[in-house]
Amino acid sequence: MAEPKSDILQGTLDLLALKTLDAMGPLHGYGIAKRIEQLSDDALLVNQGTIYLCLVRLLQKKWITAAWGTSENNRKAKFYSISKAGRKQLRAETENWERISGVIGRVLQLPGRS
Amino acid sequence: MFTTRVQQISARIRAFFQKSQWDRDLDHELDSHLAMAVEANIRKGMNEDEAWRAARVEFGGVTQLREAHRETRGLPFLDNLLQDLRYTFRTLRRDAGFTTFAILIAGLGIGASATVFSVVNALLLRPLPFTDPGRLTWIGNIADDRVSEWSLQVGNVINLKEQSKSFTDLAGYFAFSRAGENNLTGDGEPVRLTGVSVSSNFFPMLGVQPLIGRQFSADESKWNGPRAVLLNYGLWKTRYNSDPAIVGRNLTINQMPVTVAGVLPESFDFGSIFSPGSHVDLYMPFPMTEETNRWGNTLGVVGRLAPGATVQSAQAEFTVLAQHITKVHPERNSLRPTVKSLEEHVNGRFRPALLVLAYAVGVVMLIVCANLANLQLARAATRQKEMAIRVALGAGRGRLIRQMLTESLVLALCGTIPGLLLALAGVRLFAHLDSFKIPLLNSIRIDGSALGFTVALAVLTGLAFGLVAAFQAPRAGVHETLKESTRGANSGSKQHHWIRGALVVSEIAFACVLLVGTGLLVRSFIHVLDVNLGFQPERAASLRIDPSVQFTTPAKRNAYLDEVLRIARSVPGITAAGVTDTLPFAEGERSWDVFGKGQVFEKGHYPEGFVRDVSDDYIRTAGIPLIAGRDFTERDTPETEPVAIINETLARTLWPGQNPIGQMLSQDKGRRVVGVVADVRHKALEDAAGCEMYLPARQRGDWSGINLVVRTNLPPAELGSALRAALKPIEPNLAGNEFRTLQHLVDTASSPRRFVVFLLAGFSVFALILAALGIYALIAYSVNQRTQEFGIRMALGAGAADLQGRVLFQTLGLAGIGVMFGFTASWILARSLNGMLFGVTSSDPLTFASMVAALALVALVAGYVPARRASRIDPMIALRGD
Numbered sequence: 001m002a003e004p005k006s007d008i009l010q011g012t013l014d015l016l017a018l019k020t021l022d023a024m025g026p027l028h029g030y031g032i033a034k035r036i037e038q039l040s041d042d043a044l045l046v047n048q049g050t051i052y053l054c055l056v057r058l059l060q061k062k063w064i065t066a067a068w069g070t071s072e073n074n075r076k077a078k079f080y081s082i083s084k085a086g087r088k089q090l091r092a093e094t095e096n097w098e099r100i101s102g103v104i105g106r107v108l109q110l111p112g113r114s
Numbered sequence: 115m116f117t118t119r120v121q122q123i124s125a126r127i128r129a130f131f132q133k134s135q136w137d138r139d140l141d142h143e144l145d146s147h148l149a150m151a152v153e154a155n156i157r158k159g160m161n162e163d164e165a166w167r168a169a170r171v172e173f174g175g176v177t178q179l180r181e182a183h184r185e186t187r188g189l190p191f192l193d194n195l196l197q198d199l200r201y202t203f204r205t206l207r208r209d210a211g212f213t214t215f216a217i218l219i220a221g222l223g224i225g226a227s228a229t230v231f232s233v234v235n236a237l238l239l240r241p242l243p244f245t246d247p248g249r250l251t252w253i254g255n256i257a258d259d260r261v262s263e264w265s266l267q268v269g270n271v272i273n274l275k276e277q278s279k280s281f282t283d284l285a286g287y288f289a290f291s292r293a294g295e296n297n298l299t300g301d302g303e304p305v306r307l308t309g310v311s312v313s314s315n316f317f318p319m320l321g322v323q324p325l326i327g328r329q330f331s332a333d334e335s336k337w338n339g340p341r342a343v344l345l346n347y348g349l350w351k352t353r354y355n356s357d358p359a360i361v362g363r364n365l366t367i368n369q370m371p372v373t374v375a376g377v378l379p380e381s382f383d384f385g386s387i388f389s390p391g392s393h394v395d396l397y398m399p400f401p402m403t404e405e406t407n408r409w410g411n412t413l414g415v416v417g418r419l420a421p422g423a424t425v426q427s428a429q430a431e432f433t434v435l436a437q438h439i440t441k442v443h444p445e446r447n448s449l450r451p452t453v454k455s456l457e458e459h460v461n462g463r464f465r466p467a468l469l470v471l472a473y474a475v476g477v478v479m480l481i482v483c484a485n486l487a488n489l490q491l492a493r494a495a496t497r498q499k500e501m502a503i504r505v506a507l508g509a510g511r512g513r514l515i516r517q518m519l520t521e522s523l524v525l526a527l528c529g530t531i532p533g534l535l536l537a538l539a540g541v542r543l544f545a546h547l548d549s550f551k552i553p554l555l556n557s558i559r560i561d562g563s564a565l566g567f568t569v570a571l572a573v574l575t576g577l578a579f580g581l582v583a584a585f586q587a588p589r590a591g592v593h594e595t596l597k598e599s600t601r602g603a604n605s606g607s608k609q610h611h612w613i614r615g616a617l618v619v620s621e622i623a624f625a626c627v628l629l630v631g632t633g634l635l636v637r638s639f640i641h642v643l644d645v646n647l648g649f650q651p652e653r654a655a656s657l658r659i660d661p662s663v664q665f666t667t668p669a670k671r672n673a674y675l676d677e678v679l680r681i682a683r684s685v686p687g688i689t690a691a692g693v694t695d696t697l698p699f700a701e702g703e704r705s706w707d708v709f710g711k712g713q714v715f716e717k718g719h720y721p722e723g724f725v726r727d728v729s730d731d732y733i734r735t736a737g738i739p740l741i742a743g744r745d746f747t748e749r750d751t752p753e754t755e756p757v758a759i760i761n762e763t764l765a766r767t768l769w770p771g772q773n774p775i776g777q778m779l780s781q782d783k784g785r786r787v788v789g790v791v792a793d794v795r796h797k798a799l800e801d802a803a804g805c806e807m808y809l810p811a812r813q814r815g816d817w818s819g820i821n822l823v824v825r826t827n828l829p830p831a832e833l834g835s836a837l838r839a840a841l842k843p844i845e846p847n848l849a850g851n852e853f854r855t856l857q858h859l860v861d862t863a864s865s866p867r868r869f870v871v872f873l874l875a876g877f878s879v880f881a882l883i884l885a886a887l888g889i890y891a892l893i894a895y896s897v898n899q900r901t902q903e904f905g906i907r908m909a910l911g912a913g914a915a916d917l918q919g920r921v922l923f924q925t926l927g928l929a930g931i932g933v934m935f936g937f938t939a940s941w942i943l944a945r946s947l948n949g950m951l952f953g954v955t956s957s958d959p960l961t962f963a964s965m966v967a968a969l970a971l972v973a974l975v976a977g978y979v980p981a982r983r984a985s986r987i988d989p990m991i992a993l994r995g996d
Contacts, residue, residue: 028143028146028147028150029143029147030146030150030151033147046174047172047173047174047175047179048147048151048172048173048174049144049173049174049175049176049178050174050179052140052144052179052183053179053182053183053186056183056186056187057186059125060121060187061118061121061122062118062121062125071146073150073153075146075149075150076142076146077147077150078139078143
């Protein structure tokens with residue numbers, strides 16, 4: 001099953017997951033998915049399951065770490081937290097994102113001919 | 115970022131090996147995820163069912179996620195491969211007959227290729243076992259092919275070395291050593307050892323360091339210096355049990371004390387490089403002095419090129435230097451040095467034969483591939499439905515092709531196992547062909563490169579025959595295939611049939627080429643064996659005798675000779691006996707300038723004659739026809755007139771159109787020609803004898819060792835011990851290793867050709883069998899497909915003979931097309947064999963005719979079995995069938 005989403009979307013999702021963990025501290029997959037859904041009005045995460053692919057990728061890059069823990073309602077769950085490398089990456093990505101979106105925003109705001 | 119990439123890959127690899135751990139973790143995670151989602155939904159007011167359904171919908175497909183998760187975290191490529199492999203092994207196990215057969219065919223082909231590769235690798239590809247062998251050159255003299263002339267005179271070598279700027283060093287070895295010249299006594303049984311004298315810089319220049327001990331000292335390399343010897347590794351190991359204390363000890367060789375300087379490493383084998391087919395046990399220092407200079411052309415010379423110099427520049431320099439040296443030293447033998455790379459000198463003669471073998475085995479491999487492709491296609495035809503079902507279940511065409519390729523590759527790689535076993539056996543066999551005059555034969559082995567070659571070949575084979583089948587298989591539409599009954603040809607199988615036909619035709623064509631090549635070389639070989647040798651090797655044998663006593667007078671020497679001959683002639687079963695110093699096809703040939711008294715030739719253009727010192731009756735014993743005049747007798751002694759016997763070629767050269775009997779040769783201040791004998795081949799079976807001259811041993815004092823030649827009416831091999839026993843009273847120390855039949859000498863001389871012919875014949879038989887199998891499989895398949903058609907024909911009144919004829923006709927048609935292509939290809943390719951042919955032309959009609967006949971016969975036999983089956987079809991069963 002090839003990934004259905006484009007690379008940009010995949011990258012965006014990874015970035016959002018990273019940001020979520022940065023902002024909210026250690027969190028399990030369900031929590032991250034819920035948070036992203038809330039923030040993006042379901043626009044980015046079509047299936048909640050997809051978040052696990054995103055987490056595997058981030059784990060592979062050592063940007064996040066995972067450990068088993070107990071959830072607020074006493075369930076065994078895997079908790080993910082952002083690592084030092086992840087923070088660094090997040091900063092870099094954020095800057096990058098702002099720069100690019102700034103450029104694109106300016107370009108798009110150029111007045112049309114008519 | 116690079117480090118991130120590496121981390122990612124290593125994480126994937128780790129995950130690949132912790133599959134179950136990851137799967138469990140993911141399941142746990144998903145469970146708790148869903149449970150939390152359900153709880154949240156219930157909190158929102160849904161009932162439990164609704165909550166579950168909603169949670170699942172939000173989550174998405176669990177199975178797909180698992181799959182995607184596996185792909186993201188692990189190595190999906192490897193996963194697929196393993197899956198393909200598991201499936202392949204299951205299918206192949208189910209099809210055990212096909213599998214065994216395919217592995218066997220692939221194994222035979224791969225084995226043959228690996229064997230030939232190791233031979234080619236040892237002889238052509240692998241560098242010689244010396245330091246920087248690329249800069250080593252062989253220095254010949256005048257013409258390389260004339261035995262006496264490739265050697266150089268000591269003085270000339272010294273002058274060349276002094277004056278040349280192209281070489282950092284020149285070293286030489288005494289080129290006229292004879293087998294068994296050194297009688298080693300003192301430690302156990304006496305043995306005759308073969309020794310070679312080398313200049314003191316010979317081993318250092320080649321880069322051969324003694325395993326233990328040292329090189330020859332400067333003192334030892336002087337004329338009459340202290341005697342020293344370097345031992346061959348084998349001798350050290352077998353006779354002295356690898357005792358390192360041997361260094362510095364004194365051995366007794368030819369009744370003289372000799373100090374052991376050291377032992378050479380196992381990797382160094384003088385014989386296999388400089389004198390193929392012979393074996394050297396000892397090395398002595400050869401003094402490069404005024405004394406040895408007087409011996410004439412004696413040295414085989416090897417040089418190491420200086421940095422920047424090339425073979426061409428060295429040759430140019432030597433040509434100029436030689437003219438200069440000749441002017442300064444007109445008294446010396448003529449000097450026209452030729453420079454070529456040592457490697458070319460060693461293997462040059464074998465290159466064409468090896469290339470032929472390599473091409474032949476390549477053709478065999480092509481036939482193997484065609485055959486395997488054919489088998490795979492046949493299987494693919496029966497597996498159409500399986501494929502169609504897999505497609506229907508969602509397998510992509512790419513995946514199917516990969517599956518088919520995996521199967522072929524697995525088959526081919528499995529073939530490397532019997533292949534390597536075969537190659538190991540073949541290589542072992544070749545490495546022990548001691549009497550084969552092929553250089554470096556003993557260094558043939560299956561090494562890393564041979565292994566690499568084998569595996570690469572297997573992969574290539576697998577791809578080659580796999581691709582044909584792979585791109586055929588999944589093409590047929592799912593629908594049609596599933597609907598279609600097993601009988602009745604659809605367009606897909608028609609195409610199959612066409613490709614399979616083409617494969618069989620190409621198999622036949624390739625087999626043709628092999629058969630023609632083999633045929634031509636076999637015919638050449640027969641011609642070579644048939645050649646008029648000029649002597650009769652059957653029922654003749656020789657024993658080397660080196661007198662253990664020192665003779666003080668010629669009379670004593672001759673008395674010894676008389677005694678040896680008397681004893682030999684008295685041994686029961688021996689009908690004649692004589693003595694010679696040089697056996698045909700043996701080592702140690704020498705030649706001199708010969709001319710009639712008063713004849714004058716330009717310097718360097720005197721006729722060369724090979725010289726043999728022989729006793730009375732040798733000529734009869736060896737079976738050399740006496741053309742005119744008389745043989746030597748016991749009365750040809752130092753007291754009587756010096757005489758000589760010459761061969762027909764020398765007679766024609768010196769006295770064309772005249773009676774040579776009674777003429778005078780210039781040798782020894784005049785020798786009268788008393789007899790003319792037939793030419794005796796002695797260099798190679800293919801080469802004419804050249805000029806030969808026989809001198810009576812009794813008139814020549816300078817022989818040291820002799821070959822006693824006997825003719826017998828018993829099997830010669832049984833004679834050795836009887837002869838040795840009879841000679842014991844005068845020669846108690848005769849070594850057992852020097853009794854050999856003359857036929858053995860001839861066989862050794864023909865061995866390189868036999869080597870090639872036997873290998874090629876083996877390949878051809880294999881190719882024929884494969885072609886026959888290919889034809890059989892195809893015809894049988896087509897008969898099977900046409901069962902109904904045949905049934906109808908029979909029902910309509912066609913006779914069995916008619917149907918048989920039809921099938922046979924189809925077979926012959928196929929073979930005919932193959933032969934046509936093969937014939938044309940062989941016609942063109944055979945010309946490249948010209949250099950190896952002897953007594954046949956490359957368009958030899960007999961060879962081509964037998965090739966066509968052989969293939970037609972094979973095709974008929976292969977087609978007959980299915981034809982018979984066709985004729986026995988029961989129309990009732992056939993029509994009802996399926």
